[in-house]
Amino acid sequence: MPELPEVETIRRDLEKFLIGKKVEKIRVEDSKVVIGSKKTWEKALLDKELEQIQRRGKLLAFLFTGDVYILIHLKMTGQLIYQQKSHLVAGGHPFSRKSQEEAIGGSLPNKFSRLIIEFNGGKLFFNDIRRFGYAKLTDDKGWEKAKEKFGLEPLTKNFKLKDFKALFTNRKAPIKAVLLNQSLIAGLGNIYVDESLFFSGIDPRRKAFKLKDKEKDRLFQVIVKVLKQAISKRGTTFSNYRDSQGEKGNFSSQLKVYGREGEKCFKCNGLVEKIKVAGRGTHFCPKCQK
Ligand SMILES: [Zn+2]
Numbered sequence: 001m002p003e004l005p006e007v008e009t010i011r012r013d014l015e016k017f018l019i020g021k022k023v024e025k026i027r028v029e030d031s032k033v034v035i036g037s038k039k040t041w042e043k044a045l046l047d048k049e050l051e052q053i054q055r056r057g058k059l060l061a062f063l064f065t066g067d068v069y070i071l072i073h074l075k076m077t078g079q080l081i082y083q084q085k086s087h088l089v090a091g092g093h094p095f096s097r098k099s100q101e102e103a104i105g106g107s108l109p110n111k112f113s114r115l116i117i118e119f120n121g122g123k124l125f126f127n128d129i130r131r132f133g134y135a136k137l138t139d140d141k142g143w144e145k146a147k148e149k150f151g152l153e154p155l156t157k158n159f160k161l162k163d164f165k166a167l168f169t170n171r172k173a174p175i176k177a178v179l180l181n182q183s184l185i186a187g188l189g190n191i192y193v194d195e196s197l198f199f200s201g202i203d204p205r206r207k208a209f210k211l212k213d214k215e216k217d218r219l220f221q222v223i224v225k226v227l228k229q230a231i232s233k234r235g236t237t238f239s240n241y242r243d244s245q246g247e248k249g250n251f252s253s254q255l256k257v258y259g260r261e262g263e264k265c266f267k268c269n270g271l272v273e274k275i276k277v278a279g280r281g282t283h284f285c286p287k288c289q290k
Helices: 003-018 038-045 140-150 159-166 173-182 190-200 213-232
Strands: 023-028 049-057 059-064 068-071 078-084 087-092 114-118 123-126 135-136 273-277 280-284
Touching: 003 059, 003 078, 003 087, 003 123, 003 213, 023 038, 038 068, 038 135, 049 140, 059 140, 068 078, 068 140, 114 190, 135 140, 159 213, 173 190, 173 280, 190 213, 190 280
Parallel strands: none
Antiparallel strands: 023 114, 049 059, 059 068, 068 135, 078 087, 078 123, 114 123, 273 280
């Protein structure tokens, strides 16, 4: 699943191409993934101009003139692809690693295309292989409400140490589970939680409320640093992520524990282990993380 750095990379790339473009035609191909009828979509969007693309956690919002918003969550296997003549801007989960064509499920549109929005100049495809993602229409009020479901947003000025520390009070869940909980802190997934806990020297199984003050300080700083670095590298390359230029992100070479089980820890030369915490595969170094 794309996490904050990957979704932010898609957002920035699509903004470069789509801002100021007008909707000319809409195709709704899947009523599970795309909420609302074709008529509703047409009525809301035809002739509307895209003004902005915003993000909260891993959720994207496309803002159009006339107080119309599209909310898109890619979840596990969603993709957004913008096609302008022969140029493709693709982001999300690649269906295959063999070629660009196969990564987006074949020539467009294809059987995975759930929503197609034709702009003057190009087409935006929302593809989703396993159909966990969604696209829905809303307005300013709806977007504000959707945003309220998320917790602290890292990389904004509202991400404050005091509020971060408050997340841990009385929380007996493992620290890993707390960091994955989108209603407490938004945008982190398995990769960036494992990496952040490694850099902080914290065992992912530790009960959140037992963390020392100093450890919370360090974790707070590390999360910001790890996310910023990942965005600067256009996200992480692994089996199911490809960024919106159709290129693999290149943060993977920087990963210290994620996907490195059985390999040597860069700090202590011990072995990185993979265990299950909060139901998720969790990578850590038992010597460096206490
Ligand atoms: Zn180590």
